[in-house]
Amino acid sequence: MSWTEPKTWNIGEELNVQKLNTYLRDNENYLLSRPKHVITHRNYDVDISASLSVNNPIPVDDSVYTLQLDLKSDKIQVWMMATCMVNNITTTRGIAFDFLLNDTIYLSSMTSTALGRGLVSMGAKTAVVRQQLSFITNISGLTPGLITLKWRWQSFGATIGGIIMRTNAFLQIGVMEI
Amino acid sequence: MSWTLPKIWRTIDGLKSSLFNTYIRDNQLYLFNRPHNFVAINGTGTDFPIPSSYTSVPGVPIVDIETSGGDLEFIISFMVSGLNTRIITIDVLVNNKYYLSSYASRNTTEGLNAQHIDTNEGNDQQLVRVVIPNFAPGKHTFELKIKSNAGSCTMKLADAYVALGVREL
Numbered sequence: 001m002s003w004t005e006p007k008t009w010n011i012g013e014e015l016n017v018q019k020l021n022t023y024l025r026d027n028e029n030y031l032l033s034r035p036k037h038v039i040t041h042r043n044y045d046v047d048i049s050a051s052l053s054v055n056n057p058i059p060v061d062d063s064v065y066t067l068q069l070d071l072k073s074d075k076i077q078v079w080m081m082a083t084c085m086v087n088n089i090t091t092t093r094g095i096a097f098d099f100l101l102n103d104t105i106y107l108s109s110m111t112s113t114a115l116g117r118g119l120v121s122m123g124a125k126t127a128v129v130r131q132q133l134s135f136i137t138n139i140s141g142l143t144p145g146l147i148t149l150k151w152r153w154q155s156f157g158a159t160i161g162g163i164i165m166r167t168n169a170f171l172q173i174g175v176m177e178i
Numbered sequence: 179m180s181w182t183l184p185k186i187w188r189t190i191d192g193l194k195s196s197l198f199n200t201y202i203r204d205n206q207l208y209l210f211n212r213p214h215n216f217v218a219i220n221g222t223g224t225d226f227p228i229p230s231s232y233t234s235v236p237g238v239p240i241v242d243i244e245t246s247g248g249d250l251e252f253i254i255s256f257m258v259s260g261l262n263t264r265i266i267t268i269d270v271l272v273n274n275k276y277y278l279s280s281y282a283s284r285n286t287t288e289g290l291n292a293q294h295i296d297t298n299e300g301n302d303q304q305l306v307r308v309v310i311p312n313f314a315p316g317k318h319t320f321e322l323k324i325k326s327n328a329g330s331c332t333m334k335l336a337d338a339y340v341a342l343g344v345r346e347l
Contacts, residue, residue, distance in 0.1 A: 015193065016189075017187040017188055017189055017191075020187035021186060021187050024184065024187075024201070024202060025184035025185065025186065025187065025201075026184075028184045028201075028205050028206075028209070029184055031209050032181065032209065032246075032248060033248055033249070034347075036249065036309070036311070036347070038249075038309050038311050040308075040310075042279060042280050042281065042286055043280070043286050043287075079307060079309075081290075081291075081306065081307060081308050083288045083291055083292045083293075085294075129294040129296060130265055130288065130292040130293060130294045131293060131294060132291050132292075132293055132304055132305075132306075134305070134306070134307070136307055168286050168287030168288050169286060169287070169288035169289075169292065170279045170286055170288065170289065170290050170291070170308070172308050172309070174309055176309070176347070
């Protein structure tokens with residue numbers, strides 16, 4: 001359902017069915033359910049065997065974790081909700097998550113270079129430690145139209161491998177127009 | 179105020195007040211004040227020893243709302259503490275039938291959120307926020323559930339904030 005900029009009604013203007021459908025019906029439907037894209041995994045298991053490098057964000061899996069939205073306003077809310085564990089013997093290392101907007105800029109920095117700790121990060125533990133790893137943020141000043149957000153991760157501290165995101169857990173990433 | 183699917187206007191409908199009241203006035207009121215409910219515990223009661231199987235939290239009421247089939251947002255805020263290595267898991271039981279984490283009568287192993295207490299008596303604030311698209315319309319109840327992997331941990335109630343909120347987006 002599309003959104004049409006509400007019209008300014010004029011005295012003596014004809015009130016026809018086309019105007020009622022466009023400016024009342026369609027806009028009401030749009031406001032009831034504004035655009036959003038939510039990816040939810042129940043009992044997810046993400047286990048990477050490749051190493052993650054420092055300051056080198058790579059896709060978690062773009063075939064699965066790509067969010068798209070046809071934006072009418074200039075504002076979005078983006079979130080991630082996960083339970084993770086980072087099992088690595090060196091506790092000064094860890095993983096960071098970010099989103100790449102339209103293949104050009106990272107949301108953490110709003111530049112082409114992601115921040116080292118991304119939007120949210122978690123240090124490695126010496127034991128199998130579960131930890132909530134979540135963020136939610138609002139972003140404004142975007143250009144209306146189709147936007148794409150791709151989920152990225154990298155390491156901080158040093159290159160690490162053997163990362164296991166906790167199995168049998170709930171994972172959600174999402175974006176919605178606000 | 180309920181939501182009525184906006185009508186397709188036809189010439190023969192005419193501009194009747196009853197149609198404008200239902201499809202314009204009532205729907206605008208619905209959009210202005212969409213279904214929501216929210217409960218909070220503002221530092222009352224005593225800290226709750228968390229058992230090893232899912233249980234309700236004393237003093238946290240069941241949240242109920244009637245929805246129109248839109249997307250629902252859940253926000254849960256609470257604090258836990260306990261011994262090192264304890265794992266505390268929370269979930270939401272929907273309509274006394276299934277868990278939000280799994281959409282099944284059994285929750286996922288890690289629930290909606292699992293937190294490992296990393297130091298003895300560490301106080302960990304937890305904030306969970308998830309969106310469930312196209313939630314079935316009707317009357318619903320939502321109940322906060324919590325468990326631990328092995329005793330010796332508590333949900334802080336006496337001097338902490340606990341909240342469960344649900345709203346249609």
